[in-house]
Amino acid sequence: MSPEFLAYGAFFLTMALTYAIICLGLNVQWGQTGLFNVGIAAFVAIGAYASAILTTPDAAGRIGGFGLPIAVGWVGGAALSALLAFLVGWLTIRLRADYLAITTFGVSVSVQLVALNLVGLTGGPFGITFIPRPFGDLAGNALAFGLANLALVAAVVLVTYLILERLVRSPWGRVLRAIREDEIAAQALGKSPKWLRIQAFTLGGAIMGLAGAIQAHFIGFIAPENYLPMITFQVWAMLIVGGSGNNRGAILGAILVWALWALSGQLIEATFPAGSQARAASLRLVLIGVALCAILLVRPQGILREVRTLSRHALGRKQPEVSS
Amino acid sequence: MNPQVVIDGLIAGSMIGLGAIGLTLVYSILRFPNFAHGEMIAWGAYFAMSLSALIGAVIGGAGAPIAPFSFGWGLVLATIIAMGLTALLALAVDAVLFRIFRKRQSVMIIIVMASFGASMALRSLLEFIYTSRPGYFTRELQIAMPLGGGMRATPDQLFALGLTALLVVFVHLLLTRTPTGRAMRAVSENPSLSGLFGVDVDKVIRTVWILGAALACAAGVMSGLLVQIRPYMGFDLLLPLFAAAILGGIGSVPGAIVGGLIVGLGEALAVQFVGAQWRAGVAFAILVAILLVRPTGLFGRQA
Numbered sequence: 001m002s003p004e005f006l007a008y009g010a011f012f013l014t015m016a017l018t019y020a021i022i023c024l025g026l027n028v029q030w031g032q033t034g035l036f037n038v039g040i041a042a043f044v045a046i047g048a049y050a051s052a053i054l055t056t057p058d059a060a061g062r063i064g065g066f067g068l069p070i071a072v073g074w075v076g077g078a079a080l081s082a083l084l085a086f087l088v089g090w091l092t093i094r095l096r097a098d099y100l101a102i103t104t105f106g107v108s109v110s111v112q113l114v115a116l117n118l119v120g121l122t123g124g125p126f127g128i129t130f131i132p133r134p135f136g137d138l139a140g141n142a143l144a145f146g147l148a149n150l151a152l153v154a155a156v157v158l159v160t161y162l163i164l165e166r167l168v169r170s171p172w173g174r175v176l177r178a179i180r181e182d183e184i185a186a187q188a189l190g191k192s193p194k195w196l197r198i199q200a201f202t203l204g205g206a207i208m209g210l211a212g213a214i215q216a217h218f219i220g221f222i223a224p225e226n227y228l229p230m231i232t233f234q235v236w237a238m239l240i241v242g243g244s245g246n247n248r249g250a251i252l253g254a255i256l257v258w259a260l261w262a263l264s265g266q267l268i269e270a271t272f273p274a275g276s277q278a279r280a281a282s283l284r285l286v287l288i289g290v291a292l293c294a295i296l297l298v299r300p301q302g303i304l305r306e307v308r309t310l311s312r313h314a315l316g317r318k319q320p321e322v323s324s
Numbered sequence: 325m326n327p328q329v330v331i332d333g334l335i336a337g338s339m340i341g342l343g344a345i346g347l348t349l350v351y352s353i354l355r356f357p358n359f360a361h362g363e364m365i366a367w368g369a370y371f372a373m374s375l376s377a378l379i380g381a382v383i384g385g386a387g388a389p390i391a392p393f394s395f396g397w398g399l400v401l402a403t404i405i406a407m408g409l410t411a412l413l414a415l416a417v418d419a420v421l422f423r424i425f426r427k428r429q430s431v432m433i434i435i436v437m438a439s440f441g442a443s444m445a446l447r448s449l450l451e452f453i454y455t456s457r458p459g460y461f462t463r464e465l466q467i468a469m470p471l472g473g474g475m476r477a478t479p480d481q482l483f484a485l486g487l488t489a490l491l492v493v494f495v496h497l498l499l500t501r502t503p504t505g506r507a508m509r510a511v512s513e514n515p516s517l518s519g520l521f522g523v524d525v526d527k528v529i530r531t532v533w534i535l536g537a538a539l540a541c542a543a544g545v546m547s548g549l550l551v552q553i554r555p556y557m558g559f560d561l562l563l564p565l566f567a568a569a570i571l572g573g574i575g576s577v578p579g580a581i582v583g584g585l586i587v588g589l590g591e592a593l594a595v596q597f598v599g600a601q602w603r604a605g606v607a608f609a610i611l612v613a614i615l616l617v618r619p620t621g622l623f624g625r626q627a
Binding site for chain 2 (some may be wrong): 014034036038091092096097098099101102103105106107109110113116117229233236240278279282283284285286287288289290292293296297300
């Protein structure tokens with residue numbers, strides 16, 4: 001295999017893995033807790049913009065440009081996104097589940113508006129350029145640069161996955177699922193559904209913000225058009241295809257859907273004349289929408305179904321297996 | 325303050341209000357926030373655009389403007405047929421999607437997600453068929469007439485306001501004075517109990533879709549007549565629709581129209597005092613405020 005092909009493969013896989021991180025974040029919110037977030041694009045965008053503003057060198061006409069290390073940007077992006085998630089969660093989760101959906105949709109519209117119009121902070125429609133890239137000094141060698149970035153993002157996916165798996169099996173994770181399945185029963189056992197849901201929503205928001213920051217640094221520039229509602233659709237499709245409630249499913253779904261997305265994009269470029277490519281691209285979105293509905297109708301559990309987790313103490317006592 | 329804000333706000337608000345009526349009825353009777361409702365507005369407008377072009381091509385003179393308006397009787401006829409087609413579209417989406425979840429008694433949030441997928445598919449399908457180039461019903465230019473008090477409006481705008489008032493009164497009478505309306509209110513209270521008492525729940529659900537889609541189509545045609553027709557026109561209205569429905573109190577038709585007018589006036593005020601580019605943020609600000617202060621809405625009952 002030629003080095004160009006390998007470098008492209010590394011690029012492709014790195015992008016897919018950044019989506020896998022977003023998907024893991026969504027899995028905390030939806031898969032484990034049943035919270036419907038229609039504003040994924042907003043949380044990813046907040047993480048990306050926060051990190052870009054913290055780490056870019058000073059630029060004329062724009063606030064920020066602190067030139068801080070990339071790691072600080074990642075943490076800052078995750079923290080700001082977590083704060084937004086906490087506020088949205090606090091506002092709506094005490095009310096009704098459907099209000100969370102509507103409000104997150106509003107958040108995504110508003111964040112898009114701020115990114116476009118608050119030119120002094122976000123660079124407006126042109127976005128922010130010259131975001132420092134990890135291993136930037138390797139940029140001369142496409143293959144080495146690609147593989148180094150792939151290794152870094154893969155490491156982040158692995159660490160996030162391990163932490164989340166640990167959390168899923170912890171008492172905290174079990175209470176979350178208990179609330180998802182039967183709120184009143186969980187309440188009767190003295191658990192506070194509202195507070196635990198806000199915690200889960202905030203954690204998911206932090207992970208999405210981290211993913212946004214990683215993506216921004218990997219690509220090197222960001223603009224409002226990267227954070228249209230389409231991202232939200234893509235990530236939902238990834239989680240539903242892979243299997244909501246299952247962290248491995250979230251990663252698998254992200255890679256699969258991103259592969260389909262990238263391949264169909266290449267196919268459209270190769271087969272349609274330049275004039276009708278925008279048209280063909282909209283057909284691709286029709287298919288994503290239909291696919292989302294079809295999976296919900298036909299196989300709502302996705303490819304990898306949720307693994308049943310019990311407390312290890314309960315397992316030790318060999319409780320009778322209850323069908324889920 | 326420029327008094328023109330009132331006219332601009334009322335016109336934007338009446339389109340939001342008409343859309344919000346359908347949203348609030350589906351929300352209270354089928355019990356889910358339908359993210360695909362905005363697409364009914366856009367599809368309605370495109371149906372009317374294609375039909376009016378077709379009618380104009382077949383019958384010469386159908387497109388000739390009826391003074392003082394910018395449109396001919398061809399568009400009026402096209403809108404009436406388009407309302408029917410939009411209703412059929414809503415019933416079709418219900419038959420292949422929402423009805424199946426209903427029969428399975430899926431949790432509400434799964435249905436919300438399906439509506440989210442359906443909105444993506446329907447909107448992109450419009451973009452595929454008509455491309456994203458904006459369309460217009462008419463190329464006629466209209467001069468705004470002075471109304472007194474420093475306010476101006478074109479004849480088309482006044483027509484839209486009048487038609488909205490007429491439609492709202494019609495829906496209100498339908499809901500409060502007819503057996504169909506009583507059945508709808510009963511299902512909204514308690515679907516299984518009303519079914520037990522002999523209410524045809526399926527018929528009520530069909531009525532809700534037909535009514536909501538027809539009103540959405542009317543809103544789409546008005547928006548297309550006064551602004552332009554784009555595949556994203558409905559999606560961009562979705563947040564104002566939700567803000568209006570929640571502000572008015574879910575399930576309340578007068579609430580939806582009052583909520584729509586408040587959101588429309590808020591947008592017009594924002595355009596004048598903050599800047600047109602922030603217009604789309606008004607609905608979100610209103611939504612957050614109402615969730616903080618009075619989550620049941622102005623006319624809503626305690627949940």
